[in-house]
Amino acid sequence: MISFRQVEKHFGDFHVLKAINLQIERGEVVVVVGPSGSGKSTLLRCINRLETVTSGELVVSGHQVNDKKTDINKLRRDIGMVFQHFNLYPHRKVIDNITLAPMKVLGLTRQEAEQTAMSYLEKVGIADKAGQYPSQLSGGQQQRVAIARGLAMKPQVMLFDEPTSALDPEMVGEVLDVMKALAKEGMTMVVVTHEMGFAREVADRVVFMDQGRIVEEAAPGEFFTSPREERARLFLNRVLNH
């Protein structure tokens, strides 16, 4: 479903992604972890071309992401994305945040789009907030709206870019719960996070990155109990024992 082959990415002189090879299958939950600046978010953002790769091959649902012939807008419909800072549209009510893309991109009528939006708002547990503006919601609620917004396009894969990093600690759980439920339903998910508990519990596979490279790839049981690489061990020591 997503395949990186020898992908390289430079930001000017900065070599962000180095020889990335990664396959993600349909229905898989892949959690990407690693120290900040290791290229995790960049890796994720390449998948829907918010960042362009410098060289190598990146295929999503059978389409070359960086081919000029690929209709990127069409490809992005099938890739939901949730951001660290939610990025809800502050001038639109919660419901209108969710209906915008289904109406403008998929051509749904307002009624159809609102129906879908409400069903996803119920799913993330905040149907009662539909008529409010994002600024009236807590961080956790906003992030759940953002997830509903992504789901409303019925994507084939959901990308999560540090979805809980900007949240107050007491709100992390409610967002992770929604993500867990989603994973159980078989959604293909790529999650960049520092939540090791989530990775351990939900991931099918953990990808550990450091300095632009994928250093280790393993099932969570294996990764958290006996990482093969020294750098992964050091990282886990730092994040798990604090």
Next chain:
Amino acid sequence: MPDFSILTEYFDVYLEGFLNTIYASVLALLGSFALGTVLAVFRISSVKPLQWLGTVYVEFIRNIPLLLVVYLFYLSLPTIGITLNGFVSGTIGLTVYTAAFIAEAIRAGILSVSKGQSEAALSSGLTYVQTMRYVVLPQAIKIVIPPLSNQFINLVKNSSVLSVIAGLDLMYFGDRVASKTYATFDTYIFIAVFYLALTLPLSYAALRLERRLAKQG
């Protein structure tokens, strides 16, 4: 105390000028807003030729005098066979000139909307134009209202440039009344009052709008 008989005697003349000034201002306001928005979007687009076009337009137009822009339409176009009257060429010149300033104000507004907004919109499959139209511009507009209202007030005042090319505006008729009555002070005081009757409500409306949008959050 100004001589009110000038106002009463020449009221029809004042009124015609006043209405023409409103007419020219409204047309130029709508035109320059539309053109300025397009230019702003050009300047921040990733398409190089559009960027270049927007930049050249803005830098060229805003760095030459308004009167010169108006002359281009009034005096230069006839040499290639297009003759426009003073009102039309003045209004077009005013539109073209003001658009450059509006483009800069709107560009600043667009750039102040966080990048995450367009990333969220684009990643949901919206096109660049849809992203601008539904997500970025509605937010940019709020930020841009104070500088925009300044530009619109300037536009109303700048419309007096029409008087130089027989544009039949308020200032043009003011000049006519003054040269007839020789009562320059009294004539122009009333002209000033007419301009204030346009610009003060505009300032007030802008302030109100700004407050209302601020409340929406």
